[in-house]
Amino acid sequence: MGWRNRIGGVIEAGGVLAAGRLAGSGGQGDARTVAARTRFFGADVVDPDTGAVRADRVVLSWVGCTTYAFALAGSVFLLDAWVPRLTSTGYVPATAQDLADLAPAAIFIGHGHFDHAGDAGRIAQACGAVVYGTAEHGANIRAQVADPTFETVALGDASSRPGQRHDFTVGPVEVTAVRHVHSAPTAPERPGGSAPFFPRPELHTLVRHPPTLAGVLQSAPRLKDPEGGSLLYQFRVPGFSLLWHDSSGPLTERAPQVFDVFAELPSTNVQIGAVQGFNQIVNGLRDPRRYIEAIRPELFVPSHHDNWLPGLTASAATYDAPLRGELARVAADRRPQLRPMHDPFDYLSPHRLTFPL
Template identity: 55%
Template sequence: MRAECGAVAGGVRRDARQRGCRVASSQTIAARQRFFGAEAVDPVSGAVREDQVLVSWFGCASFAVAMGGVVFLLDAWVPRGATSGYVPTGPEEVAALDPAAIFIGHGHFDHAADAGAIARASGAVVYGTAEHCATARKQVGGAELACQELGSSKSAPGDRYDFELAPGLSVTAVRHLHSARTPRREGPDASAPVRPKPGLHDIRIHRPGLADVRHLARHLLAPEGGVLLYQFRRGDFVLTWHDSSGPLLDKAPHVLDVLRALPASDVHIGAIQGYNQFTNGLHDSRRYIEALRPKVFVPNHHDNWLPLITARGEAFRTPLHEELAWMPEGARPEVRMLLDRDDYLAPGRLAFDPAPRD
């Protein structure tokens, strides 16, 4: 892990001249201040404060995270192609964050289309399946990228991979399933379909530029390559993220047992938009929430990144709360709803103060 200088801990700056550390570029300092907030980033070294977990959303299921002062990405795609400028950043600025790692949930274009370019520009290590690594390298003409393979597309759902990203920052990756349409469930546990009207107005306001259309076309058919859920733990704080919610109860119920065996999540960032919403609503997403037992749930993959078939996040607010009403009141998490475009790159929106568990 690359050592950084001047990390901010409780507002106290460390000596930026300590041996073995490096000072960030002005571009990195500016990008980190924009994503995480000026007060969270040392203006001299660019180090991010260690006493908070900071998460910044940049569209679809992509997030920049600072945990224990370590900056990393969850997925790597700035939504564009159907629109331009809808998300107020680009791959160059994301790369300027100088992430230590990029964690790929699955390889479809709306999750990994910028992984290769960002990894090449920043030197970040890509984590994902063998196919995710191959796709990232293909994006940059076969250039060598540092990539840690976590199984392959042939790995079995429920397979688990444990490792350390940095001293004191442990990671568990679990194979699970992509969202998929299943037959309509009947009975007392049946969820209402969620079928929001497409948000076509955003295409008119944020008209797609030719370069963005070409980028989307080049990556449109990228393979899934397997689906991974990641849990990050530092001290007593647990952050879990996944960029798709599959029909686990119907097709791989044992994966729910694997998720239940993980430590309960302080924060769970989970996908709610998916193929099964049109038949079974947000039932699949709820199963993940029940298994992971979060204090706070943050939805992802629910914004208007493809206006011909998607809608703004506001369309999912009521269906999400109605779905959570199936859970016992004491087990329901606090919902930290993200709404496009207000919550893109919104410092402080997802800031958490780790505290010892009861």
């Protein structure tokens, strides 16, 4: 056995020990669930005795990167399932246990990389949430825990063609999942391309929130987790629709037919989309803009743009100017309102993303 495998084995074993098993959630009426839902969704939305969430409110609470706690029509979901802590433990004021305490009915995975699905297995095992994603997402998430007793639903697999669509319901919510592609660098688009963008790394977060051994051991075994395919989701109830994607890929070059699938979806009130991606160093924020132009939301909320990995990422505020400049290229009658989300101030701030039904 080579030294790389030996070190990898030690990290893997240490990660299992450090991760441990999360405490099970008692669900509706459980004191931890009431407390967690009140914290994530607001006291005006959660019943103080039962923990039930108001059916006439839509609430999203940002938990770093592209993970959101999501209350819709009385149901509670997670969009992705990972709390950042690899290099900056405590920067996001939440834990995987907090997410399990929410007792979500379902977890929706956009893609399988560690910064999107790294806590999904432990959370689903603790609360019994159903995990939705590709077949590869499900297999990898079930493998995260020793005794996976939770259910996973396969929405295609890693070989599914971009543009493949899955329609289903979860409780009162209609859901559409569309296969798209992960962010990736492509050749500069000429003519008319967007200017490259690479924010200068900010290391202050690393100083104020240094990594801990437990955080490293919990995250390190997941660093090699495969993408397993990328999915975009639209959630609909009468009077409201939310569209969420945790990556924005170069569809222009690799799968332009997916834009037509986006355009055929029912109208979108709110789009939460990743703006940070590998193509920004070549084509700036062109790819997020192209998603917006096809989807035509009323409101756009940027995501995957916070400083949870100091040295490679920067604070969300550095995206404000280039994002506004990119949106200025969208036709005025199709240009959405923009609601910037800034780290760390907007973590677990439900008032920023609360909508009436």
